[in-house]
Amino acid sequence: MDTLTGLLDGARAREAFLLRTVLEPPFALRIQDEAPLSLVTMLKGSAQVIRDSRITLNPGDVAVICGPQPYTVADDPATPWQTIIHPGQVCTTVDGTPREHLGVRSWGDPSGGGTELITGTYQLRSEVSRRLLRTLPSMLVQPAAGTDRTLVGLLSAEMGRTAPGQELVLDRLLDLLLISVLRSWLAGTPTWHDPIAGTALRLLHAEPAAPWTVAELARRAGVSRSLLARRFTELVGEPPMAYLTGWRLALAADLLRDPSLTLGAVARQVGYGSAFALSAAFKRERGLSPQDFRRHSPDMHFTAYDPGPSPVVVLA
Missing domain, CATH: 2.60.120.280 (Regulatory protein AraC)
Incomplete structure (x- = not known):
């Protein structure tokens, strides 16, 4: 994507x-x-x-x-x-x-x-x-x-x-x-065209379920782990693995709106090894379980924005 x-x-x-x-x-x-x-x-x-x-x-x-x-x-x-x-x-x-x-x-x-x-x-x-x-x-x-x-x-x-x-x-x-x-x-946005951070972002967006590590992102970008981590954090505002977690959970939240998908199927699509692992990450990040989110999602609206x-x- x-x-x-x-x-x-x-x-x-x-x-x-x-x-x-x-x-x-x-x-x-x-x-x-x-x-x-x-x-x-x-x-x-x-x-x-x-x-x-x-x-x-x-x-x-x-x-x-x-x-x-x-x-x-x-x-x-x-x-x-x-x-x-x-x-x-x-x-x-x-x-x-x-x-x-x-x-x-x-x-x-x-x-x-x-x-x-x-x-x-x-x-x-x-x-x-x-x-x-x-x-x-x-x-x-x-x-x-x-x-x-x-x-x-x-x-x-x-x-x-x-x-x-x-x-x-x-x-x-x-x-x-x-x-x-x-x-x-x-x-005209430099972050997405940066040869280091931009490369990592495109990889994370294209393959969110891949078993990414900072080392693998750095290898694909052709730089050291420390340079990748520093450059990514400077331009994106958070470390690569924190960004990946947020990206995966955003994808999971959208997939949870499809009642035909089991929690296990959603977990596999976004890179979590089990429904339990996804549930733990989802609740830690959002304060409610995937099941609760699924029940309440039709009433959820976009209410916060940081310009x-x-x-x-x-x-x-």
Whole structure:
């Protein structure tokens, strides 16, 4: 499994929420829907996206916003909130009055404002995606020059239709837009391209069930054990074997959602010699047994996010 496949496998859109918003300045939307992952694509005009820091989106720009923390989309940081987006995509005025939609997947100024944007949100359940999304900045922006305009045009056109299979088409188009931004980000991320740490990461992701040791990873990377351990820890933030444990248990958590797999089968797929060994590691890491996790997993949501040292990244 390569990095992008792992990141997106659980983030694949399924009946994702999509909304075209048409606004006339001054405007300020407070987004507190608690979505773990959102895409904001500017079609016309410009807007400020404000969280801990601030970015400006112009036509064609795409922002990936990670984590459930609230953010604001406004024409100016000084503009007071007028509309609040709540969990479940309930849209109200600041005093709680429901806002009416303009039509199919569309909301805003009925006269046609000077600003137009598309927002798409994902609800994530995959532990693999949850783990890998922690490596993303809080806000990631792809300028118009790097955005596939044909893809944005298709998404915009499809949003106004009600043809059979429309939800599936929109989900896949949203996925493709997300992939295009994340591929650009990964291409510029040094960790995954480092000849030492990157090699080890690719090996662990490709063969998580293999009997890896630091010595074997170092041999495959062509360096000493001490250099591999030091370089990996510096770039990834934890030692190789600790990363492998977390990766295996994330894979196991996703596999546990399949009721047809026994605990022993899950253990073998992620590199544990027995169901007992997996249970012990799983409970030590997560505080509950695999059986308890399996029983409660349908109700679990992505609730924590660490944006890391770089809260905003603008791709070249």
